[in-house]
Each structure stands twice: as structure tokens, then as C-alpha cells.
Amino acid sequence: xxxxxxxxxxxxxxxxxxxxxxxxxxxxxxxxxxxxxxxxxxxxxxxxxxxxxxxxxxxxxxxxxxxxxxxxxxxxxxxxxxxxxxxxxxxxxxxxxxxxxxxxxxxxxxxxxxxxxxxxxxxxxxxxxxxxxxxxxxxxxxxxxxxxxxxxxxxxxxxxxxxxxxxxxxxxxxxx
Amino acid sequence: xxxxxxxxxxxxxxxxxxxxxxxxxxxxxxxxxxxxxxxxxxxxxxxxxxxxxxxxxxxxxxxxxxxxxxxxxxxxxxxxxxxxxxxxxxxxxxxxxxxxxxxxxxxxxxxxxxxxxxxxxxxxxxxxxxxxxxxxxxxxxxxxxxxxxxxxxxxxxxxxxxxxxxxxxxxxxxxxxxxxxxxxxxxxxxxxxxxxxxxxxxxxxxxxxxxxxxxxxxxxxxxxxxxxxxxxxxxxxxxxxxxxxxxxxxxxxxxxxxxxxxxxxxxxxxxxxxxxxxxxxxxxxxxxxxxxxxxxxxxxxxxxxxxxxxxxxxxxxxxxxxxxxxxxxxxxxxxxxxxxxxxxxxxxxxxxxxxxxxxxxxxxxxxxxxxxxxxxxxxxxxxxxxxxxxxxxxxxxxxxxxxxxxxxxxxxxxxxxxxxxxxxxxxxxxxxxxxxxxxxxxxxxxxxxxxxxxxxxxxxxxxxxxxxxxxxxxxxxxxxxxxxxxxxxxxxxxxxxxxxxxxxxxxxxxxxxxxxxxxxxxxxxxxxxxxxxxxxxxxxxxxxxxxxxxxxxxxxxxxxxxxxxxxxxxxxxxxxxxxxxxxxxxxxxxxxxxxxxxxxxxxxxxxxxxxxxxx
Ligand SMILES: Cc1ncc(C[n+]2csc(CCOP(=O)(O)OP(=O)(O)O)c2C)c(N)n1
Ligand SMILES: [Mg+2]
Numbered sequence: 001x002x003x004x005x006x007x008x009x010x011x012x013x014x015x016x017x018x019x020x021x022x023x024x025x026x027x028x029x030x031x032x033x034x035x036x037x038x039x040x041x042x043x044x045x046x047x048x049x050x051x052x053x054x055x056x057x058x059x060x061x062x063x064x065x066x067x068x069x070x071x072x073x074x075x076x077x078x079x080x081x082x083x084x085x086x087x088x089x090x091x092x093x094x095x096x097x098x099x100x101x102x103x104x105x106x107x108x109x110x111x112x113x114x115x116x117x118x119x120x121x122x123x124x125x126x127x128x129x130x131x132x133x134x135x136x137x138x139x140x141x142x143x144x145x146x147x148x149x150x151x152x153x154x155x156x157x158x159x160x161x162x163x164x165x166x167x168x169x170x171x172x173x174x175x176x
Numbered sequence: 177x178x179x180x181x182x183x184x185x186x187x188x189x190x191x192x193x194x195x196x197x198x199x200x201x202x203x204x205x206x207x208x209x210x211x212x213x214x215x216x217x218x219x220x221x222x223x224x225x226x227x228x229x230x231x232x233x234x235x236x237x238x239x240x241x242x243x244x245x246x247x248x249x250x251x252x253x254x255x256x257x258x259x260x261x262x263x264x265x266x267x268x269x270x271x272x273x274x275x276x277x278x279x280x281x282x283x284x285x286x287x288x289x290x291x292x293x294x295x296x297x298x299x300x301x302x303x304x305x306x307x308x309x310x311x312x313x314x315x316x317x318x319x320x321x322x323x324x325x326x327x328x329x330x331x332x333x334x335x336x337x338x339x340x341x342x343x344x345x346x347x348x349x350x351x352x353x354x355x356x357x358x359x360x361x362x363x364x365x366x367x368x369x370x371x372x373x374x375x376x377x378x379x380x381x382x383x384x385x386x387x388x389x390x391x392x393x394x395x396x397x398x399x400x401x402x403x404x405x406x407x408x409x410x411x412x413x414x415x416x417x418x419x420x421x422x423x424x425x426x427x428x429x430x431x432x433x434x435x436x437x438x439x440x441x442x443x444x445x446x447x448x449x450x451x452x453x454x455x456x457x458x459x460x461x462x463x464x465x466x467x468x469x470x471x472x473x474x475x476x477x478x479x480x481x482x483x484x485x486x487x488x489x490x491x492x493x494x495x496x497x498x499x500x501x502x503x504x505x506x507x508x509x510x511x512x513x514x515x516x517x518x519x520x521x522x523x524x525x526x527x528x529x530x531x532x533x534x535x536x537x538x539x540x541x542x543x544x545x546x547x548x549x550x551x552x553x554x555x556x557x558x559x560x561x562x563x564x565x566x567x568x569x570x571x572x573x574x575x576x577x578x579x580x581x582x583x584x585x586x587x588x589x590x591x592x593x594x595x596x597x598x599x600x601x602x603x604x605x606x607x608x609x610x611x612x613x614x615x616x617x618x619x620x621x622x623x624x625x626x627x628x629x630x631x632x633x634x635x636x637x638x639x640x641x642x643x644x645x646x647x648x649x650x651x652x653x654x655x656x657x658x659x660x661x662x663x664x665x666x667x668x669x670x671x672x673x674x675x676x677x678x679x680x681x682x683x684x685x686x687x688x689x690x691x692x693x694x695x696x697x698x699x700x701x702x703x704x705x706x707x708x709x710x711x712x713x714x715x716x717x718x719x720x721x722x723x724x725x726x727x728x729x730x731x732x733x734x735x736x737x738x739x740x741x742x743x744x745x746x747x748x749x750x751x752x753x754x755x756x757x758x759x760x761x762x763x764x765x766x767x768x769x770x771x772x773x774x775x776x777x778x779x780x781x782x783x784x785x786x787x788x789x790x791x
Contacts, residue, residue, distance in 0.1 A: 070500035076322045079376045
């Protein structure tokens with residue numbers, strides 16, 4: 001399991017929540033009020049209407065992780081919380097990186113992007129936008145390589161994750 | 177009177193039929209009636225006018241007009257605590273709604289079922305910084321169990337039903353429903369929903385049997401077990417079950433502040449208040465226990481001191497309905513999540529089937545400590561000591577009155593010196609420690625239990641935060657008695673400055689109004705008592721009067737609450753009354769005859785911290 005810079009374990013938590021106004025606000029407010037640390041957070045619709053899927057990356061020891069899970073369950077709109085910190089998950093992040101370049105360096109930037117299976121999605125006279133998908137490490141390392149060309153802008157989504165195989169974080173809802 | 181006039185021209189309505197088109201305001205009232213509400217506390221304003229417009233049509237919904245919305249929230253809270261039924265308060269948008277905030281936060285920390293109803297600006301004005309617009313659902317988000325902004329009249333009834341369900345089930349708590357003005361006016365077909373659809377809310381009510389059996393085993397194996405009884409006992413009405421567990425397992429019971437009055441003080445296994453201002457013997461029992469059974473309590477820092485050093489020798493059983501409380505503050509070996517009553521019923525049955533348990537030596541030794549070192553007593557003095565007043569109050573009311581406390585030294589003395597014989601007779605703002613709570617909460621408690629004597633025990637500081645509700649008590653003729661323990665100080669803060677801040681008194685002395693005259697000005701009965709000899713007579717006279725009475729007990733200014741376990745320390749750091757060993761005058765436990773106190777505890781009486789009290 002990954003360990004963050006502050007020495008705490010890094011966990012991926014998926015929460016399914018009903019798409020009510022204020023639901024996301026409640027989750028964020030909870031983290032702020034209880035001093036839980038969010039490294040990243042993404043939210044989007046799911047396969048079920050009116051349900052959102054929230055992927056949280058948090059740095060926490062065991063007892064804090066337990067508190068996070070239990071406190072999340074106290075939010076009325078939260079239906080299911082799953083810790084996806086085990087190995088059998090697919091975790092991805094998407095980054096858009098705007099890199100400075102000129103006619104001499106453009107080819108090299110494109111070559112690097114290629115090695116990382118990243119794509120050039122926009123080209124201007126003095127910059128390109130690189131789109132890269134992968135685990136955080138991969139994106140971090142591409143960014144550090146691109147740094148010497150001059151990075152103008154970075155936009156990262158934060159992690160989304162899913163269990164491999166048939167089981168899933170949304171399974172509980174089938175019981176009903 | 178304005179109220180009478182309204183009654184003349186408004187036709188009182190019997191319940192209106194479901195399936196008819198009603199205004200949002202009518203739907204609110206109809207739904208409240210179906211939730212069993214017959215009393216609401218509130219104060220009107222622009223954004224809630226449509227609701228107030230229809231209220232006179234519902235005389236079954238008694239509306240008590242407060243003088244400040246904080247009073248409405250605390251009164252509804254006091255009503256809820258005293259009755260176990262949800263308390264309802266109503267306020268207008270903006271300042272009305274924000275005035276509820278302290279009351280809502282108070283209810284949140286003490287798990288009280290409070291339903292707050294607020295008006296808001298019309299839906300098309302929301303977000304425009306309209307006159308008296310406050311995002312009250314945003315403001316109260318972290319201090320409610322849940323809240324709602326209702327944008328359509330057809331959502332009113334389902335939302336109110338959900339709100340009452342959430343407030344009163346599982347771990348209870350406050351909820352807030354915000355109704356924009358136009359939603360109160362628009363028409364919709366009224367349907368009171370038969371069922372609720374709340375997929376994300378499934379409180380665990382029944383304990384896991386394997387864990388309950390582990391608890392039974394632990395109780396039988398323990399030599400020195402102790403039960404920590406909390407507010408959850410009264411919330412789940414588990415009084416009988418608590419007593420049965422104590423007796424079947426032969427387990428001493430100590431109580432948190434909100435756990436007082438869960439077991440009669442006269443019960444041989446009841447050792448009363450533990451924690452920061454608990455007795456030496458209760459704290460000593462917890463400190464030496466090899467098994468702690470926390471029931472419906474949350475191991476709060478005022479009860480436990482330093483978490484990592486709490487009950488250092490004990491195995492921990494924690495029974496609570498809120499899984500998030502397990503292991504939050506203090507380690508837990510055997511968690512049992514469930515409603516206290518349900519869990520204890522099964523636990524008692526299992527324990528009985530296993531032959532119960534005996535801990536005679538252990539119980540005897542705590543009785544011995546209690547005799548040797550009662551710790552909580554009234555020092556001999558010619559002066560009027562606050563502890564003496566509380567003792568007399570206990571005596572005259574036979575420990576049977578409902579005591580509603582404010583926050584400060586007097587609150588701790590009321591916890592220490594009043595012998596609570598009846599169930600659910602001690603009401604106090606424990607978690608938030610809200611000054612100003614006591615008096616309005618006493619109004620609510622009296623309205624909920626009109627046949628019982630209700631005393632508000634308040635400080636001269638805290639009373640001044642909500643004393644405007646005297647007008648409410650007079651207008652509604654609510655027979656509540658107020659004992660002001662008037663020490664001329666923000667006493668608890670003064671005590672901390674004396675003990676922990678170099679004796680430097682900073683902004684704690686108060687010049688006060690003449691409280692008796694003030695009470696008379698409001699139309700209540702005002703009394704003043706300055707001599708020890710007059711205390712009993714004064715209390716009796718106050719109780720003989722029919723209607724609100726304020727008694728100003730002018731007491732010794734610089735008394736301290738002892739024992740005290742300084743914040744963040746352990747029972748071993750307990751500081752006792754400096755002259756505990758010198759003299760003992762009275763105590764409700766009355767177990768002191770001639771015994772010389774032993775000095776066997778790890779406590780130290782800290783003479784150097786005695787401060788400037790001249791005796
Ligand atoms: C609303 C609020 N403000 C401040 C405090 C901090 N506080 C706790 S006890 C206390 C003193 C209370 O004084 P008083 O009401 O006279 O009671 P006493 O301690 O003298 O019995 C204060 C200021 C509080 N608990 N609540
Ligand atoms: Mg005072």
C-alpha cells in the first residue's frame with residue numbers, strides 16, 4: 001500500500017451517494033470539520049440514475065480510516081462506502097499538461113508523450129497540451145520529465161478507481 | 177388581547193382531508209399534527225408569515241411565543257429531553273434562523289430530537305442576497321443530523337415526515353427544515369406519506385449476539401467491573417434494564433453528567449457522578465476497574481480526562497447506537513452497536529442464563545471509599561454557600577423535582593449535591609455547555625411534564641443570556657422556579673483563572689441587576705435570599721406560589737467546585753477540597769459519622785492552589 005509524504009497510508013475510498021442537493025457539501029464539510037485529510041476527490045454519475053460515485057484519496061492511519069468510513073455512513077445520502085486500498089483495483093487519473101515548446105523542442109515533447117502513451121490534444125505556436133491517463137506515479141513522472149520545457153498549466157482529475165473482477169463497490173445496492 | 181381577537185375571527189379547523197389541495201402552510205400544520213405535535217415554540221417574521229397566518233386555525237398546535245429564538249430552541253430541547261418526544265421550534269429567515277443556531281448545536285451534541293422550522297425568502301430570490309436571506313441549511317449543516325431546503329409544496333409532507341423520523345430514531349438529533357415563503361403559500365394536494373424512502377439511513381438497533389456473549393464472559397471474568405451510564409439510557413428508556421444489569425452482574429454504576437438520574441441515588445450499586453467533577457470514590461472505581469462497560473455514552477473528555485490513560489487497567493465494553501462512537505476517543509475491546517434497551521435486554525438474559533456474577537468484595541470496597549472519603553460535601557460555614565443551597569433544594573424537593581441546569585459552577589454543584597431519585601429528572605447542557613440553556617429549557621420541561629415540580633438552577637451570568645423568557649413564562653403562566661446561584665462572578669471561569677491561570681481574574685466579575693426586582697418587573701414573583709437560615713423557608717415559599725418565581729440566592733462569591741480533575745489529566749491528578757479533612761457539615765449521602773478519612777488514594781490536595789478565598 002502506498003505511503004504518503006506525511007508517513008500515513010494512502011487509501012482510496014469510494015462512496016456512493018444519492019444525488020441530492022447538498023450531499024457533496026455534507027461530505028466535504030465532514031472532512032473539514034473532523035480534520036480528515038483529502039489528497040484528492042472526484043465525483044461523477046454512475047450506472048444508476050440519481051447516484052453519484054465519489055472517489056476519495058485520503059492519508060490516514062487505521063483508526064482515522066475507520067472514523068472516516070463510519071462518519072461517512074452517518075451522512076444520510078451516503079449509501080455505501082468501500083475501501084479500495086487493496087491490490088485488486090484499477091486506479092486511474094487523467095491529466096492535461098500545457099507544455100511550452102517551439103519548433104525545435106516540439107518533437108521531443110511529442111516523443112516523450114508517446115513513451116507515456118499520452119496524446120497531444122492541442123498544438124499552438126509555442127505550446128502543446130498533453131493528455132495523459134494512468135496511475136498517479138506515471139503522471140508525476142511524465143510531469144517531471146516535461147518540466148524542463150516549461151510547464152504552463154496542469155489540470156489533474158484526481159483518482160478514480162474500481163475493483164477488478166465481478167465484485168464491485170456498488171454491489172450492495174442489488175440486495176434491495 | 178391580540179391573541180383573543182384572532183380566536184374570534186378565525187374558524188378553528190379540524191384536520192383537513194388528505195387528497196385535497198392545501199397551501200404549503202396548511203400542509204405544514206396538518207403534517208405536524210399527524211406527527212403528534214401539540215406544542216411549538218417560536219417567533220414570527222416576514223419569511224414565515226404565511227405559516228403564522230394559518231397557525232390560529234390550529235388551536236391543537238399550541239404556539240408559545242418566545243422573546244428570542246434561542247429561547248425557542250432551548251425550550252423545545254428541554255421539552256424533548258423531559259418527554260422523549262421531539263421538540264419543535266419555529267423562526268423566520270435570516271436573523272431568526274441564525275438565532276436558533278446555538279440551540280441546534282446544543283441539541284446536536286446531546287443527541288436531542290429537535291425539529292427546527294424556518295422560513296426563507298421566496299425561491300426566486302434565493303441566492304440574490306435578498307432581505308433577511310441566510311443560507312441556513314448551509315449554516316446548520318454541521319450541527320444538524322440532517323437538514324432540508326424544501327422547494328416545492330408537494331415535498332413538504334414527505335420532508336416533515338422524514339425529518340421527524342430522523343430526529344427521533346437511531347441516535348436522535350436536531351433537524352432543520354427551511355421553507356421559502358412562496359412554498360408556504362403555493363397549493364398542492366396534501367398526501368401524508370405512508371412509508372419513507374430512505375435508503376441511506378438504517379440505524380443498527382439490535383446488538384450482535386456474539387459480541388453480547390463476549391460481554392457476558394468478560395463480566396463473569398472481571399473482578400472489578402464498573403458501568404458508565406450515559407444519556408443513552410434515558411434516550412432509549414433503558415432504566416429498568418440498567419438496574420437489572422447492575423443487579424444481575426453485581427456491578428457498580430457510575431454516571432456521566434447526562435447519565436445522572438438513570439438509577440436512583442439510593443440504589444446500593446449507584447455511585448453517582450464521575451469525571452472532572454465527580455466524586456473521589458466514583459473516579460477511583462473507574463481508575464481501578466478491570467472492566468469498563470460504557471452504555472449510551474461517548475467517552476467525552478470531561479468524563480474521561482486524558483483518553484490514553486483512562487481506566488488504565490480495564491478491558492473496555494462499549495454499548496452505543498452510533499458505530500462512529502466506538503473507538504473514537506478511547507480504545508474498545510468489545511463493541512456492541514445497538515439501542516441500549518435492546519442490547520441490555522439480551523445481555524441481561526444471557527447473563528442470567530449463565531448464572532449472573534458476584535463482585536461483593538469490589539462493591540464493598542467502593543462503599544468503604546465512599547464512607548471514608550465522601551469528597552462531595554458542604555463545608556461548615558456561617559456564610560451562605562452555594563453547595564448548601566443545592567443541598568437544601570435536594571432536601572426540600574426530596575430529590576424528586578426536575579432540575580434543569582445552566583452551565584457553570586452551579587451546574588456542577590447541582591450534579592454533585594442533588595440526590596436524583598426519579599428517572600430523567602436531571603437536564604443539563606452537557607456536550608456544548610451552553611450558558612443560557614437552563615431557564616428556557618426549564619420552561620420546555622415544565623410544559624412537557626406539567627405535573628412535576630421544575631426548578632431551573634442557573635448562574636447569575638448564564639441567566640442573563642436568556643432571562644427575557646421570563647416574559648414568556650409570565651404570559652403563558654408556566655409554573656417554573658428559578659434558583660439563581662448568584663456569586664457575582666462568571667464563577668467557573670473565575671475558578672479556572674484561580675487554579676490554572678495564576679489567580680489572575682480577567683473579566684469575570686459582574687455587577688448584576690437586582691434579580692428579584694427584575695422578576696417583579698416582568699410580572700413574576702421575585703425573591704432574594706442572603707442568609708443560610710432563610711434558604712429552606714425561601715424554597716418552600718417559592719414552591720407554594722403558583723406561577724413563575726425567581727429566587728436570587730446571594731452566595732459566597734469565591735467558592736470552588738471540588739473535586740476537580742484538571743483537563744487533560746487522569747483520576748490520579750484529582751484535586752480535592754483543600755479542607756476536606758477538617759470538617760464536614762452535611763451531605764445527602766450522609767455516611768460520614770465520625771469516620772476519619774483515609775489517605776489511600778493517589779489524589780493530592782493542592783494547598784498551593786487554594787487561591788484567595790479567605791476563611
Ligand atoms: C454561551 C457561553 N459563553 C461562555 C461560556 C464559558 N463559560 C463556562 S462557565 C462560565 C461562567 C458561568 O457563570 P455563571 O452563569 O454566573 O455561573 P457560575 O459558574 O458562576 O455558577 C462561562 C463564561 C459558556 N459555557 N457558554
Ligand atoms: Mg456566577
